[in-house]
Amino acid sequence: MASSSMLNGAESLTLIRKIAPKGLGFTGSELSGRCFPKMTVVSYGKISKSRKTLGGVRCSSSSLSSSRPSSQPRFIQHKKEAFWFYRFLSIVYDHVINPGHWTEDMRDDALEPADLSDRNMIVVDVGGGTGFTTLGIVKHVDAKNVTILDQSPHQLAKAKEKEALKDCKIIEGDAEDLPFRTDYADRYVSAGSIEYWPDPQRGIKEAYRVLKLGGKACLIGPVYPTFWLSRFFADVWMLFPKEEEYIEWFTKAGFKNVQLKRIGPKWYRGVRRHGLIMGCSVTGVKPASGDSPLKLGPKEEDVEKPVNSFTFFLRFILGITAAAYYVLVPIYMWIKDLIFPKGMPI
Numbered sequence: 372m373a374s375s376s377m378l379n380g381a382e383s384l385t386l387i388r389k390i391a392p393k394g395l396g397f398t399g400s401e402l403s404g405r406c407f408p409k410m411t412v413v414s415y416g417k418i419s420k421s422r423k424t425l426g427g428v429r430c431s432s433s434s435l436s437s438s439r440p441s442s443q444p445r446f447i448q449h450k451k452e453a454f455w456f457y458r459f460l461s462i463v464y465d466h467v468i469n470p471g472h473w474t475e476d477m478r479d480d481a482l483e484p485a486d487l488s489d490r491n492m493i494v495v496d497v498g499g500g501t502g503f504t505t506l507g508i509v510k511h512v513d514a515k516n517v518t519i520l521d522q523s524p525h526q527l528a529k530a531k532e533k534e535a536l537k538d539c540k541i542i543e544g545d546a547e548d549l550p551f552r553t554d555y556a557d558r559y560v561s562a563g564s565i566e567y568w569p570d571p572q573r574g575i576k577e578a579y580r581v582l583k584l585g586g587k588a589c590l591i592g593p594v595y596p597t598f599w600l601s602r603f604f605a606d607v608w609m610l611f612p613k614e615e616e617y618i619e620w621f622t623k624a625g626f627k628n629v630q631l632k633r634i635g636p637k638w639y640r641g642v643r644r645h646g647l648i649m650g651c652s653v654t655g656v657k658p659a660s661g662d663s664p665l666k667l668g669p670k671e672e673d674v675e676k677p678v679n680s681f682t683f684f685l686r687f688i689l690g691i692t693a694a695a696y697y698v699l700v701p702i703y704m705w706i707k708d709l710i711f712p713k714g715m716p717i
């Protein structure tokens with residue numbers, strides 16, 4: 372696909388960038404600049420040790436995601452809010468969200484690094500929702516070997532209606548606390564779900580745990596905007612990680628050969644300044660059996676835990692209002708693509 376490029380992280384973590392970096396303090400959003408930047412190799416492993424913040428997000432030694440700066444409230448990046456968000460969104464999800472942000476072309480492009488090379492592979496699709504990504508997985512793997520897990524029974528109900536998924540196992544569960552044994556799966560796939568996890572590092576650590584030795588995780592997710600208005604709405608709505616955050620989460624969880632591939636709808640012509648809800652596909656290989664070497668404290672949020680109704684309601688309304696902006700962005704980009712002559716920047 373023309374709009375994708377690959378960032379490679381080898382044993383020692385690397386980001387690949389073709390523009391001259393502003394030292395190592397560049398922000399991932401610069402990587403998501405006006406057009407896909409030209410890449411050159413920047414060693415990243417040495418920086419992360421000395422740096423306490425990553426592009427404005429404060430990092431703790433245990434989890435990058437554990438603190439939420441007040442400038443980035445991310446109202447729907449909470450379990451209860453995500454549950455209710457999908458209670459309603461599930462009704463129109465396949466018809467409204469995917470056509471603008473997550474097309475079949477993008478899905479196949481994003482799954483390519485997952486290396487689904489054997490029909491007998493055991494695959495878990497975490498945050499699998501209505502099964503849109505799973506439909507891409509079952510092209511390569513027998514459906515009976517695939518488990519779709521999601522926190523939303525309403526999203527899963529839509530997956531259950533799909534003929535091609537009728538042999539998949541479909542279960543409710545939490546990405547941060549997976550109901551699979553250690554060393555279970557050959558492939559872990561998660562598309563467009565990390566943005567709702569209150570603690571993404573914990574989810575990626577779980578990905579590591581459930582994979583077999585040599586197994587591969589493929590996590591597809593948003594990228595942070597650089598345009599100020601898009602950044603504002605992104606931060607009010609949910610988590611749009613920076614590219615180096617994904618790589619750092621994977622590396623901290625213990626993955627090797629961490630790679631990041633950029634994806635995007637065709638009509639964006641590579642423009643990433645508004646951020647993309649499906650902006651990259653990150654992969655990593657599990658180098659040793661057993662649990663992740665990363666130690667984390669107890670889980671902070673559970674959908675079962677009672678929350679203050681007023682706080683919940685306020686977060687929910689503000690969050691979905693901000694989300695509406697991201698329904699408009701792809702329409703705007705699509706119209707721009709029609710108006711501006713091909714080959715010119717849009």
Ligand SMILES: C[S@@+](CC[C@H](N)C(=O)[O-])C[C@H]1O[C@@H](n2cnc3c(N)ncnc32)[C@H](O)[C@@H]1O
Nearest residue numbers: 498499500503504522523526545546563564567
């Ligand atoms: C944008 S949808 C993506 C669905 C599907 N993967 C696809 O490609 O169309 C995000 C999904 O993540 C699920 N989700 C959010 N937080 C989750 C969590 N903590 N554990 C499991 N699923 C979660 C939501 O319920 C929703 O179905």
